[in-house]
Amino acid sequence: MRSSGPAIISHPGPTVSACTERELIDRIRQRLAPPPPWVSVGIGDDAAVVEVERNRLEVLSVDAVVEGVHFDRSLSPAAAIGHRALAVNLSDLAAMGATPRLALLSMALPGEFPLADFDGIADGVAALAAATSTHVVGGNLTRTPGPLTIEITVVGTVKPRRALTRGGAREGDELYVTGTIGAARTGLEILRAAHPTAMHQTHAVYESCVARYQRPEARLRVGVLLARNRVASACVDLSDGLADAVRQIADGSSVGVEIQADLLPVDPGARAWFESRGADPERSALEAGDDYELLFAVRPRLRRRLNAIARLFDVPITRVGVCTAGRGATLLRTDGLVSRAIDLPRGYGHFR
Amino acid sequence: MRSSGPAIISHPGPTVSACTERELIDRIRQRLAPPPPWVSVGIGDDAAVVEVERNRLEVLSVDAVVEGVHFDRSLSPAAAIGHRALAVNLSDLAAMGATPRLALLSMALPGEFPLADFDGIADGVAALAAATSTHVVGGNLTRTPGPLTIEITVVGTVKPRRALTRGGAREGDELYVTGTIGAARTGLEILRAAHPTAMHQTHAVYESCVARYQRPEARLRVGVLLARNRVASACVDLSDGLADAVRQIADGSSVGVEIQADLLPVDPGARAWFESRGADPERSALEAGDDYELLFAVRPRLRRRLNAIARLFDVPITRVGVCTAGRGATLLRTDGLVSRAIDLPRGYGHFR
Numbered sequence: 001m002r003s004s005g006p007a008i009i010s011h012p013g014p015t016v017s018a019c020t021e022r023e024l025i026d027r028i029r030q031r032l033a034p035p036p037p038w039v040s041v042g043i044g045d046d047a048a049v050v051e052v053e054r055n056r057l058e059v060l061s062v063d064a065v066v067e068g069v070h071f072d073r074s075l076s077p078a079a080a081i082g083h084r085a086l087a088v089n090l091s092d093l094a095a096m097g098a099t100p101r102l103a104l105l106s107m108a109l110p111g112e113f114p115l116a117d118f119d120g121i122a123d124g125v126a127a128l129a130a131a132t133s134t135h136v137v138g139g140n141l142t143r144t145p146g147p148l149t150i151e152i153t154v155v156g157t158v159k160p161r162r163a164l165t166r167g168g169a170r171e172g173d174e175l176y177v178t179g180t181i182g183a184a185r186t187g188l189e190i191l192r193a194a195h196p197t198a199m200h201q202t203h204a205v206y207e208s209c210v211a212r213y214q215r216p217e218a219r220l221r222v223g224v225l226l227a228r229n230r231v232a233s234a235c236v237d238l239s240d241g242l243a244d245a246v247r248q249i250a251d252g253s254s255v256g257v258e259i260q261a262d263l264l265p266v267d268p269g270a271r272a273w274f275e276s277r278g279a280d281p282e283r284s285a286l287e288a289g290d291d292y293e294l295l296f297a298v299r300p301r302l303r304r305r306l307n308a309i310a311r312l313f314d315v316p317i318t319r320v321g322v323c324t325a326g327r328g329a330t331l332l333r334t335d336g337l338v339s340r341a342i343d344l345p346r347g348y349g350h351f352r
Numbered sequence: 353m354r355s356s357g358p359a360i361i362s363h364p365g366p367t368v369s370a371c372t373e374r375e376l377i378d379r380i381r382q383r384l385a386p387p388p389p390w391v392s393v394g395i396g397d398d399a400a401v402v403e404v405e406r407n408r409l410e411v412l413s414v415d416a417v418v419e420g421v422h423f424d425r426s427l428s429p430a431a432a433i434g435h436r437a438l439a440v441n442l443s444d445l446a447a448m449g450a451t452p453r454l455a456l457l458s459m460a461l462p463g464e465f466p467l468a469d470f471d472g473i474a475d476g477v478a479a480l481a482a483a484t485s486t487h488v489v490g491g492n493l494t495r496t497p498g499p500l501t502i503e504i505t506v507v508g509t510v511k512p513r514r515a516l517t518r519g520g521a522r523e524g525d526e527l528y529v530t531g532t533i534g535a536a537r538t539g540l541e542i543l544r545a546a547h548p549t550a551m552h553q554t555h556a557v558y559e560s561c562v563a564r565y566q567r568p569e570a571r572l573r574v575g576v577l578l579a580r581n582r583v584a585s586a587c588v589d590l591s592d593g594l595a596d597a598v599r600q601i602a603d604g605s606s607v608g609v610e611i612q613a614d615l616l617p618v619d620p621g622a623r624a625w626f627e628s629r630g631a632d633p634e635r636s637a638l639e640a641g642d643d644y645e646l647l648f649a650v651r652p653r654l655r656r657r658l659n660a661i662a663r664l665f666d667v668p669i670t671r672v673g674v675c676t677a678g679r680g681a682t683l684l685r686t687d688g689l690v691s692r693a694i695d696l697p698r699g700y701g702h703f704r
Contacts, residue, residue: 016470017463021493027471028457031478032488039454039489048490050454052404060489062456062505066496102391102402104414105380108501111369118368119379126383136384137391137412138400141373144418146498149460153414153505 041165045252046095046236047156049163057163059098059156063089067147075191078120079127080214085150086128088239090218091292095237097164097227098156100132100220105139108149121150132220162227164235166252169297173233173323175249175257176306178219179293179315181242182270182285187213189273205269212267216292222317225309226296235296243286243345245295246321247329253297256326259286259344261333265318286331287345297323393517397604398447398588399508401515409515411450411508415441419499427543430472431479432566437502438480440591442570443644447589449516449579450508452484452572457491460501473502484572514579516587518604521649525585525675527601527609528658530571531645531667533594534622534637539565541625557621564619568644574669577661578648587648595638595697597647598673599681605649608678611638611696613685617670638683639697649675 016024025044035042040057041049047061065071065085073081086103093100105125109118129136134154169175187209219237226232234253236245242264250257261282266274270288274281298306310317324330329344368376377396387394392409393401399413417423417437425433438455445452457477461470481488486506521527539561571589578584586605588597594616602609613634618626622640626633650658662669676682681696 014467015463016461016465016467017495018467024470024493027467028474028478028488028491031471031474033478033482035487035489039487042489043491045490048454048456050489052410053408056405058404060454060456060505060507062458062490062492062503064458064460064492064494064503066460066494066498068497069495102400102412104400104412104505106414106416106503108416108418109368112367115366115368115370115379118376119383122380122383126380126385130385135387135391136380137387137394137402138397138414139380139395140414140416140503141376142416142418143369143421144498144501145420146418146496146501149496149498149501151414151416151458151492151503153412153456155412155507 041163045165046092047098049096049158055160057158057160059093059096059158059163060153061089061092062151062153063092064149064151066149073117075188076214078117079124081150082121082124083128083215085152086125086134087216087218087292089152089154090132090134090220091216091237091239093154093156094218094220094223095164095235095294096158097162097223097235098158099224100134100154100156102135102137102155103129104153105136106151108142108144108146110148111143113148158227162230164223164227164232164296166234166236166248169234169249169253169255169323170299171255171323171325173297173299174303174319175246175259175295175297175321175323176317177238177242177265177293177295177320178222178317179291180265180267180270181238181291181293182274182281182288183209183212183267184216184290185288186267186270186273187211188290205272209267209269209273213290216290218292219294219315222313222315223294225312229305229309231298231302231306231309232296233299235294238291238293238295239289241287241289242295246344249295249297250327250329253323256324256328256330257321258324258330258332259321261331263318263320265316283345393515397517398444399450401448401510407512409510409512411445411448411510411515412505413441413444414503414505415444416501416503418501425469428566430469431476433502434473434476435480435567438477438486438504439568439570439644441504441506442484442486442572443568443589443591445506445508446570446572446575447516447587447646448510449514449575449587450510451576452486452506452508454487454489454507455481456505457488458503460494460496460498462500463495465500510579514582516575516579516584516648518586518588518600521586521601521605521607521675522651523607523675523677525649525651526655526671527598527611527647527649527673527675528669529590529594529617529645529647529672530574530669531643532617532619532622533590533643533645534626534633534640535561535564535619536568536642537640538619538622538625539563540642557624561619561621561625565642568642570644571646571667574665574667575646577664581657581661583650583654583658583661584648585651587646590643590645590647591641593639593641594647598696601647601649602679602681605675608676608680608682609673610676610682610684611673613683615670615672617668635697
């Protein structure tokens with residue numbers, strides 16, 4: 001009686017918390033049939049890229065946000081939670097250089113979830129979808145005895161041979177980051193510290209950090225232009241922080257990376273916040289997640305082409321380092337006349 | 353300071369449990385921009401259908417299974433849970449007449465989830481994916497403080513003007529159902545009743561019910577042939593039971609439906625089980641979910657074409673009723689010489 005088999009017994013063995021996310025992904029991958037030729041980018045990058053037919057590429061990504069893990073209902077209005085759930089997915093498309101086309105919205109709802117918040121979340125998703133020409137064509141609703149979970153699948157398109165992946169960077173390529181870093185984490189910490197104090201008492205420089213946390217903006221146009229003009233040789237988004245993103249390009253492209261601490265575009269509000277806490281601003285910003293900026297590699301000879309693109313945007317694009325022949329990830333710090341090279345801080349090691 | 357706004361306060365207002373799933377979906381839909389012309393079927397059917405370019409249709413669906421709501425780890429081996437999570441999605445594609453192409457696998461994992469069960473779920477997904485030529489090209493892993501939640505997005509293809517929807521049935525169309533009904537619910541009830549008694553003590557007729565619950569089979573080939581040969585005018589799957597499926601076609605096609613109780617293909621194991629419990633077998637089978645068979649409407653003049661298709665399959669295809677000019681859903685029962693028409697049992701009214 002093959003299918004009823006033994007029911008699951010509580011195993012005394014290891015649990016998923018003993019693994020990194022990458023290790024868990026590998027355990028899935030090794031069980032699957034080898035991908036067919038029409039899968040250009042499979043499991044493990046920001047998104048999957050499939051060639052639906054000759055010269056037509058589709059980019060697919062899915063991301064879930066879980067209450068108590070990725071957001072806190074007491075810290076964000078419902079519309080901001082909806083906005084953010086879609087934005088983190090659009091950021092994956094941006095990192096591939098893809099233009100969003102459609103989305104599927106799936107929610108697992110606690111039974112006593114307020115209808116007003118349900119509407120607010122839908123409002124936030126709908127507004128960002130409209131602003132980015134992403135059409136919500138379907139989804140799923142289920143109840144859950146657990147926390148509110150919003151999961152969005154996005155599908156976008158990219159021209160053939162234009163998709164940006166983690167691989168492709170070479171020794172000598174320069175590394176750039178869009179916008180500023182550390183702001184979203186600062187916004188979250190401010191919200192946690194200020195709560196339940198009314199937010200209008202907060203200093204203006206912090207308000208933009210709160211906005212960056214609550215309503216991240218996917219760098220869709222930058223990503224598309226970097227891909228379309230073949231400027232970037234590799235690209236990832238900063239969902240888990242710059243230090244993690246740097247390592248993803250290093251691993252994906254089999255290169256080393258050197259980041260210069262004094263070049264890092266630490267957000268002014270974040271810098272003030274980290275310093276007021278006695279923390280190292282550069283190191284804190286490197287480890288801070290949720291920024292949804294892009295990190296990408298550019299061959300030095302394409303610097304002029306990058307500058308032409310950069311001028312089209314209000315958002316700064318900053319050179320922060322270079323790809324090297326070695327394999328490690330190094331942070332260069334200059335204190336006065338003394339330069340020190342230290343290992344780049346690692347992201348979280350265990351499955352989160 | 354638009355984006356920080358007021359944090360969510362516990363609302364005293366209504367909760368989502370006051371709404372049906374359909375009402376919640378409508379609340380989302382009314383917030384979205386009108387769908388562009390390339391969306392052939394949007395929110396509300398088994399799956400979405402989009403025309404990615406002229407004469408190329410894609411079918412997308414997403415479904416989540418939540419521990420404690422859709423499955424119980426003590427009643428199914430991990431591989432069966434993985435199988436089922438993919439099968440319920442493939443069933444949505446089958447109901448659209450689509451051929452599966454790719455899938456995204458997303459899991460929210462409790463921290464102490466056993467790695468052996470994680471592997472088992474991946475095994476179950478991988479085996480069914482391989483058997484149905486569905487390629488898992490990506491996904492997402494996150495931890496959750498709540499129950500294990502597996503969410504799969506599937507993408508399939510269907511020829512233009514061949515997609516099967518809930519609309520399209522007309523007065524006089526006959527209604528058919530694949531396979532038998534009531535088996536999966538019976539399997540679940542047997543597992544609950546037998547647990548923790550060893551399953552090998554169970555009668556053979558019940559073993560197939562347990563298998564039907566644990567490893568449902570999406571009717572992919574039937575769905576594709578019904579669509580390709582333009583046999584079915586409307587089609588849905590039986591995820592929430594035949595009574596619910598009948599109402600979906602009635603509502604989607606603006607017709608009435610009449611189901612004949614004595615034609616219903618109640619599974620023999622289910623019939624024995626329901627009768628042993630003192631329950632009405634037909635009524636119980638109509639309300640039983642999880643069968644993942646197909647219900648479809650066929651114009652009477654296409655009956656011969658349907659018979660030709662039916663002969664290709666081992667699975668029975670049974671006529672169970674007809675579409676009428678009225679709007680209700682009626683169950684006709686014949687007791688001896690007396691015929692009675694009663695309202696078809698309703699599915700669950702409130703959001704589950």
